Amino acid sequence: MNIIQVYKQFPTHADCIKHLEKVRWNNEPVCPYCGSKNQSSLPKEQRYHCNNCNTTFSVTVNTIFHKTKVDLQKWFLAISLVLNAKKGLSARQLGRDIEVTKDTAWYMLMRIRKTFVDDADLLEGIIEVDETYVGGKNKNRHKDKKTEGGQGRGGDDKTAVVGTLQRDGKVRAQKVKDVSAKTLHGIVKQNVKKGSQLMTDEWKSYNGLALLYGHSIVKHAMGEYVNGAVHTNTLEGFWSLLKRGVIGQFHYVSPKYLNKYIDEFCFRYNNRENKNIFSDTILKAVKS
Numbered sequence: 565m566n567i568i569q570v571y572k573q574f575p576t577h578a579d580c581i582k583h584l585e586k587v588r589w590n591n592e593p594v595c596p597y598c599g600s601k602n603q604s605s606l607p608k609e610q611r612y613h614c615n616n617c618n619t620t621f622s623v624t625v626n627t628i629f630h631k632t633k634v635d636l637q638k639w640f641l642a643i644s645l646v647l648n649a650k651k652g653l654s655a656r657q658l659g660r661d662i663e664v665t666k667d668t669a670w671y672m673l674m675r676i677r678k679t680f681v682d683d684a685d686l687l688e689g690i691i692e693v694d695e696t697y698v699g700g701k702n703k704n705r706h707k708d709k710k711t712e713g714g715q716g717r718g719g720d721d722k723t724a725v726v727g728t729l730q731r732d733g734k735v736r737a738q739k740v741k742d743v744s745a746k747t748l749h750g751i752v753k754q755n756v757k758k759g760s761q762l763m764t765d766e767w768k769s770y771n772g773l774a775l776l777y778g779h780s781i782v783k784h785a786m787g788e789y790v791n792g793a794v795h796t797n798t799l800e801g802f803w804s805l806l807k808r809g810v811i812g813q814f815h816y817v818s819p820k821y822l823n824k825y826i827d828e829f830c831f832r833y834n835n836r837e838n839k840n841i842f843s844d845t846i847l848k849a850v851k852s
């Protein structure tokens with residue numbers, strides 16, 4: 565849903581509450597503290613009083629909206645804006661769009677990103693594996709490029725990111741402390757089903773994966789970028805989207821939060837054909 569559709573479907577805070585109650589409880593409230601279904605409705609506050617443990621609660625308890633002072637319609641609009649922002653959405657921009665402060669917008673974005681964690685199914689089939697470097701200060705941007713031989717050394721202030729991408733399927737990516745064989749093999753084993761066909765460049769840390777996987781290598785150092793089906797172009801396309809987002813929207817991303825941003829970009833990529841992405845996200849928001 566785009567923001568106009570969200571705006572029309574959820575014209576008020578109360579409409580959002582109603583929607584969350586349906587999604588979370590199927591309209592039969594359950595006390596989030598003791599699990600009791602014995603409660604009295606407090607319609608004016610849009611809360612419930614639990615007759616078992618004697619506390620009051622609303623549908624937002626223990627969700628990403630917990631204790632928020634921001635109107636829920638703004639939250640719904642924010643979710644729609646993030647889901648539709650192919651290149652990412654900065655806190656400053658979101659703040660302007662929904663009329664909250666930059667700090668509030670930042671906090672909302674961090675909470676919304678909690679719903680962007682992917683399921684754990686292993687990737688299989690033809691899998692592109694590649695590393696890249698993200699972040700760093702503006703003056704070091706030229707170090708984005710890999711050095712010759714595909715060794716992927718970034719500037720000191722950049723963070724290494726490793727990705728695995730199933731052709732015509734999902735992408736997974738995360739920051740790593742180094743691009744050693746131990747690290748890269750660990751990530752491939754965590755994310756890719758044995759027997760799949762890996763496509764990598766010639767970086768030496770990928771050596772040895774052929775024991776568990778098919779392994780085709782494209783030799784970037786030889787000026788070779790595509791050799792029939794052997795390439796990592798799909799993943800490189802994803803990297804450029806991620807980097808344009810990080811540089812263009814966020815200017816500087818602290819390594820501490822980098823995985824959150826990466827999750828967001830993976831989530832949008834993996835749901836690129838999901839027509840129910842807004843409802844799915846709301847569902848995750850209340851069930852997480």
Ligand SMILES: [Zn+2]
Nearest residue numbers: 595598614617
């Ligand atoms: Zn209770």
